[in-house]
Amino acid sequence: MVDATMKSDAAVARGRQSSSLQRTFQRKSTIAFLMTLPLILLIAVLVIYPAFYAVHLATLNKTMERYVGFSNFLFLFKRETFWMVVWQSCIFAITAVIFKAIIGFIVAHLVHNIPSKGQRKWRGMLLIPWVIPPAMSTLAWLWLFDPSYSAFNWIFERVGISPIPWLGDVYWARFCVILVNVWIGAPFFMIMYLAALKSVPEQLYEAAKIDGANWWQTMRFVTIPMMRNIIAITALFSTIVTFANFDIVRVLTRGDPLDQTHVFATWAFRVGIEGGDIPLGASVSLFMVPILTIGAIFILRDIVKRGNEA
Amino acid sequence: MPKKRISRRRFIAGTAATAAAITAPYVSTSYAAGSLSLGMWDHWVPGGNKIFDQIAQEWAAKEKVDLTIDYLSTQGNKLLLTIAAEAQARAGHDVMDFSAWEPAQYSRQLEPVGDVMKEVLATNGPITEAMQYIGTYTGDWNVVPSTRGSLILPPCSRIDYFKQEAGIDLQAMFPAGKDPAPEAANWTWDTFLVAAEKCHKAGHSFGLPLGATTDSLDWVGSLFSAYGAALVDAKGNITVDTPEVRQVLDYSKRLYAFLPPDVASWDNASNNKWLVSGKGALIFNPPSAWVVAKRDAPDVAEKLWTHAMPKGPKGRFAPLLPRYQGLWNFSKNKSAAKSLLVHINKPDNIRKLVAGAAGYDIPPYQKLLDYKVWDDQGPPPGTLSHYPNRGDQRNVMPCSPAPPPIASQLYTNAIMPKMMVRIGRGESIDKTLAWARSEIEGYSRQ
Numbered sequence: 001m002v003d004a005t006m007k008s009d010a011a012v013a014r015g016r017q018s019s020s021l022q023r024t025f026q027r028k029s030t031i032a033f034l035m036t037l038p039l040i041l042l043i044a045v046l047v048i049y050p051a052f053y054a055v056h057l058a059t060l061n062k063t064m065e066r067y068v069g070f071s072n073f074l075f076l077f078k079r080e081t082f083w084m085v086v087w088q089s090c091i092f093a094i095t096a097v098i099f100k101a102i103i104g105f106i107v108a109h110l111v112h113n114i115p116s117k118g119q120r121k122w123r124g125m126l127l128i129p130w131v132i133p134p135a136m137s138t139l140a141w142l143w144l145f146d147p148s149y150s151a152f153n154w155i156f157e158r159v160g161i162s163p164i165p166w167l168g169d170v171y172w173a174r175f176c177v178i179l180v181n182v183w184i185g186a187p188f189f190m191i192m193y194l195a196a197l198k199s200v201p202e203q204l205y206e207a208a209k210i211d212g213a214n215w216w217q218t219m220r221f222v223t224i225p226m227m228r229n230i231i232a233i234t235a236l237f238s239t240i241v242t243f244a245n246f247d248i249v250r251v252l253t254r255g256d257p258l259d260q261t262h263v264f265a266t267w268a269f270r271v272g273i274e275g276g277d278i279p280l281g282a283s284v285s286l287f288m289v290p291i292l293t294i295g296a297i298f299i300l301r302d303i304v305k306r307g308n309e310a
Numbered sequence: 311m312p313k314k315r316i317s318r319r320r321f322i323a324g325t326a327a328t329a330a331a332i333t334a335p336y337v338s339t340s341y342a343a344g345s346l347s348l349g350m351w352d353h354w355v356p357g358g359n360k361i362f363d364q365i366a367q368e369w370a371a372k373e374k375v376d377l378t379i380d381y382l383s384t385q386g387n388k389l390l391l392t393i394a395a396e397a398q399a400r401a402g403h404d405v406m407d408f409s410a411w412e413p414a415q416y417s418r419q420l421e422p423v424g425d426v427m428k429e430v431l432a433t434n435g436p437i438t439e440a441m442q443y444i445g446t447y448t449g450d451w452n453v454v455p456s457t458r459g460s461l462i463l464p465p466c467s468r469i470d471y472f473k474q475e476a477g478i479d480l481q482a483m484f485p486a487g488k489d490p491a492p493e494a495a496n497w498t499w500d501t502f503l504v505a506a507e508k509c510h511k512a513g514h515s516f517g518l519p520l521g522a523t524t525d526s527l528d529w530v531g532s533l534f535s536a537y538g539a540a541l542v543d544a545k546g547n548i549t550v551d552t553p554e555v556r557q558v559l560d561y562s563k564r565l566y567a568f569l570p571p572d573v574a575s576w577d578n579a580s581n582n583k584w585l586v587s588g589k590g591a592l593i594f595n596p597p598s599a600w601v602v603a604k605r606d607a608p609d610v611a612e613k614l615w616t617h618a619m620p621k622g623p624k625g626r627f628a629p630l631l632p633r634y635q636g637l638w639n640f641s642k643n644k645s646a647a648k649s650l651l652v653h654i655n656k657p658d659n660i661r662k663l664v665a666g667a668a669g670y671d672i673p674p675y676q677k678l679l680d681y682k683v684w685d686d687q688g689p690p691p692g693t694l695s696h697y698p699n700r701g702d703q704r705n706v707m708p709c710s711p712a713p714p715p716i717a718s719q720l721y722t723n724a725i726m727p728k729m730m731v732r733i734g735r736g737e738s739i740d741k742t743l744a745w746a747r748s749e750i751e752g753y754s755r756q
Contacts, residue, residue, distance in 0.1 A: 062755060063418065079752055080745075147572050147580055148587040168572020256521040257574030258728055270522075273387070273394050275722040276415035 057282040064279060072283035081259055081267075082284070089263040089288075091174070092249075093242040096181040097235055103182065104189020104234075111190065112197045123191070130187035138251040141180045145252070170260045173253050177261050180248050185241075189234055196230035197223070229303050236299040240292050264288050344643045345376035346650065349392055349403035351459045351633060352381040353667060354598050361666025362458055362654075369653040375646050382407075396638065404641035405651070408634045410524065410707075411721050413444055413453040414714030421637040424450040426648050430655045435677035440707040441632050447714045453634035454651045457660045457673040461596040462628040462705060463528045464697060466616045468514070469690070471591035475512040476505035484617040486692020487685040490701040494618060499536055502620040503565055509591040510568035516592040517584030518569055519576035520731050522724035526576070528629030529594035530726045531708020534558055536622025541720060541750060542712035550747045559733050559742065566734025574731045586610055594629070597670055597687070597694050604689075612689040617696045618703050627706040628699060632674070669694050719753035 024030050061068045076082045111122050129137065144151050145166035153163035167173045200223060208218045224231075246265035249255065255262035255270060262270070264284060272281015348366070353359050359381050370377035380403065382389040389407065396402030397419045413420065427445075431437065441455040472478045478501075483494050506516045519526040534540065539554035549555075570584070582599040584590040586607050593599060603611035619628050635654075637647045653659065660673050669683045679698045687694040699705065708726070709717040720726070725746055732742045 075752070075755060080748060146583065147570060147576065148583040148589055165570075165572035167575040168570075173575060253575050254522060254577065258731055259522075270722065273390060275719055276412075277719075278394075278398075 054282045054286055057279050058286050060279045062277050062279060068279075072280050073287070075280070076283055076287070081262075084259065085262050085264060085267045085284070086287070088174075088261065089243060092178060092181070092245070092263050093239055096178050096185065096242050097238050099178070099182045100185045100189050100238060101231070101235060103186040104193050107186070107190045108193035108197055111194055123194070126190055127187045129184050130191075132184075134184050135247045135251055137184060138180055138248050141176070141183075142252055145176055167253050168257060170257055173257060173261050177249050177252055180252060181242060181245065184248070185238060188238065192230055192234045193227065196227040200226045232299050232303055236296060239295060243288055243292060343373050343375045343646055345378070346370075346405070346643050346646045347378040347380070347403045348635075348650075349380050349382055349389070349396070349406045351389055351407040351409070352383040353459065353670075355601065355667040355670045358458070358667040358670065361662055365654060365659045365662060366650065369650055373646065373649060375643075375650075377650075384409075400638075400640045403638070404643055404647050405635050405637050407456070407459070408453055408636050409459070410631060411444065411709070411714055411718030413634055413636060414447050414718050416636065417448050417452050417714075419639055420452040421639045421641065421644055422448075422450040422452055423454050423637060423648065423651065426454055426651045427451040429652050430454065433657060434655065434660070434673075434675040436675070438630065438632075438674040438676070438705050440630050440705050440710065441634075441674045443710060444632065444707065444714060445634060453636040454655065455674045456633040456635050457655070457663050457671050457678075458667070459633035460672050460674055461631050461670065462672055462697070462699075463525065463594045463596055463631065464616055464619055464628050464703075465592050466585065466595050466597070466599055466614055467592040468585075468590070468610075468613050469615050470613050471509055471512070471514045472505065475508045475514065475591070478505060480615045480617055481690075484615070484696045484700075486695045488695075490618060490696070494701065495621070497618065497620055499533065499561065499620045499622050503561070503568075505592075506565060506568040514589065514591040515568060515570050517576075517581040517590035518565075518573060518594065519578075519581050520566075520569075520573045520727040520734075521576050522722075522727070523576070523578045524631055525578045525581055525594065526727040527708050527721055527724055528631055530730060532594075532619055532627040532629040532706055533561075533622070534708075534726055535627040535706040536620070536624055537561070538622075538624035540711060541709075541725065541746060542716050544711040544713065546713050546716060546754065548747055548750050550750065551743050555743070556739055559729060559739050562730040563733045566730060569734075585614070596631075597668070597697060600693060601668070601670075608689075614693060615690070616694050618701065621702070626701075626703045628703050630705040630707050632707070669697065672698055716750070716753050720750065723749065723753075725749060 057064070058072055059067055059069060061071075107126060111119060111126065114122055143149065147165075147168070150163070150166065152166070156163055164172060166176050204222050204226070205218060208222050213221065243263070244265055245263060246269070249261055249263055249266045250269070253261040255266050259267070264287060268281045268284035270281075271284055272278045275281070350359075350362065353362070363379060366377060366379060369375075382392055384390070389409075390412075392402070393406055393408070393412065393416065396406065397416055400419070408416065437455060441460075445451050445453050445455055467480055469480055472480050478497075482491060483497060484490050509516060518529060520530070534555075537554050537558045539552065539558045541548070541550050541555065543549050581590070581593040581595060582602060585593045585595075585599050586603045588607065588610050597616060600611055600614050600616065603614060619626050635651055637644060637651070641647055654663075657678060660675075660678055664671050664673060665683050669687055673679060684694045684697050685692055707717075709720040712720060729742050729746055732745065733739065
């Protein structure tokens with residue numbers, strides 16, 4: 001009898017166990033986790049492992065034979081070129097993100113006001129700079145700035161304007177790399193802002209109209225507050241990507257003239273791969289991490305705060 | 311369970327079979343000597359890869375080696391990235407192609423090849439000093455100097471512009487198929503400066519790049535050598551502030567005024583385009599610019615003449631951009647690789663390589679520079695006749711005589727071209743020298 005009871009208890013326990021396992025697998029969060037698992041593994045292999053490996057490399061000496069702690073970073077802090085690269089990366093990223101945001105904002109409004117029938121066509125065309133592989137489109141820009149065959153200078157010469165040393169003069173070269181980055185990146189801002197604009201309830205605009213709000217007041221008190229989170233996230237994402245940019249500078253100027261267009265990634269490549277000093281190159285690329293982390297913390301904190309207020 | 315008995319007959323048959331298997335002669339399969347893989351520089355000249363394939367596969371067939379050759383372009387640094395990745399992973403090709411100062415950078419991962427070089431030097435004679443300097447940095451040879459892809463960058467000039475604007479007859483000074491005429495003694499860096507000014511005023515500036523590229527470094531390196539200016543001596547001492555360096559910088563200031571305004575960001579293709587477009591009167595380049603002009607702008611090509619470098623107070627130096635083949639110390643088939651390296655460097659094969667690349671490649675052995683291939687190129691006939699050294703010209707590796715680990719940093723970071731740009735843009739010599747010293751001090755880091 002006792003034995004029979006014990007057997008039935010065990011069966012119940014097994015049943016419970018299997019039903020709890022079933023429940024676990026039926027949970028949306030579990031399914032979501034399992035479906036994202038391949039991506040998580042991919043990120044672990046392609047992002048997390050290389051990131052930790054870069055940290056390991058940054059602590060080695062030039063010949064990679066012994067541990068030197070933070071010596072590579074301390075060495076960089078004493079280099080004039082390093083601080084120039086820090087300064088240039090900040091100018092490059094901040095200026096480019098500001099212009100991308102402004103242009104994206106204006107173009108998003110223009111597209112939003114196009115009747116829906118023809119809007120898709122414009123959206124598609126405006127996204128072209130963003131969908132072309134940057135190395136390829138930058139090569140086309142390089143030809144436009146070319147010293148011998150520049151199309152811009154050819155036009156200038158025809159109208160009596162002296163040719164411009166687009167990539168040879170420090171300020172023009174910086175202008176060019178920022179211009180190309182803005183050209184490639186502005187469509188991303190445009191599409192994000194357009195999505196945000198479309199999600200603003202029409203009733204808010206009607207209410208503002210009834211209250212007698214003018215265009216600027218509607219923009220300030222309705223549109224921008226409703227878009228704030230998207231603006232912040234887009235700016236954060238773009239800042240990270242722009243700070244880490246490699247292809248535009250590499251194709252257009254390779255850091256010339258006089259290293260004055262280098263950003264972190266291109267200088268890290270010069271020092272690490274071309275110069276054969278991989279630990280120092282790893283240290284240069286890791287220097288971006290604290291700058292971007294601080295920026296990310298501030299922006300994300302603001303978004304969470306606003307979310308809680310709402 | 312009944313035990314299986316071995317019959318006497320079966321025992322005898324088995325023993326006979328085993329004995330036959332042990333004593334049978336070794337029959338080689340089609341790839342008895344294993345496999346070998348090469349990561350080679352992808353040649354610019356059409357036909358440059360094909361002739362190498364023929365030579366290497368001919369050896370592979372004879373030695374029964376399964377040979378694979380990958381041609382890796384320097385476009386987008388594909389070759390450089392492959393070298394860096396293989397050195398880190400300690401896996402990949404057996405033999406890799408190296409350039410400039412790279413053998414010094416990777417010396418710890420390279421197998422000594424002194425035994426190969428002993429055989430090669432015995433047949434080919436003495437090697438260019440500059441290549442020996444880099445190849446034997448570790449004491450023994452750690453790479454085998456290559457004919458394929460090794461080049462010098464002498465001036466390639468417009469015959470007509472030089473005659474009209476500067477009054478210099480290049481063909482008379484450097485006649486086809488002959489040694490330079492006595493007038494070539496007047497072809498100095500001072501004459502060069504005067505010609506640069508005249509051509510610039512006529513709208514045909516010299517296309518001299520000053521960015522962080524090999525073309526920039528090479529011509530600037532030969533200018534420094536011509537004045538005896540070195541930033542670091544052979545012992546590693548920083549010798550930035552010397553009368554010779556100051557003299558070169560003073561010269562640079564004057565020359566910079568006659569160059570196109572954007573030379574500070576030119577890449578290795580910019581100077582070629584400058585010449586082929588018909589704008590420029592002179593560039594420093596191997597024959598690739600002329601080859602492209604022959605294809606795309608034949609009217610320009612027939613006015614081009616390759617000739618010797620200008621002479622300075624310390625001599626006439628042509629910048630060398632060497633290539634080498636190195637054997638990774640993690641290679642699984644070192645003996646086959648060494649045998650192949652000896653085969654490639656046999657005089658007959660060197661002859662085939664030079665002809666296959668239409669004279670673009672320069673053998674590093676003085677004894678093998680007597681080929682007619684350069685005299686036969688045209689139009690104009692004999693345009694490449696003075697591409698290899700003739701007369702008093704010698705090769706120099708830019709940034710030498712600095713010890714290779716420092717020289718490779720000077721080279722990669724293009725210190726000398728940057729000094730010229732700084733001076734050209736109005737910075738004082740003292741300030742430029744202080745900047746260079748600070749940069750070079752950083753390169754001595756271990």
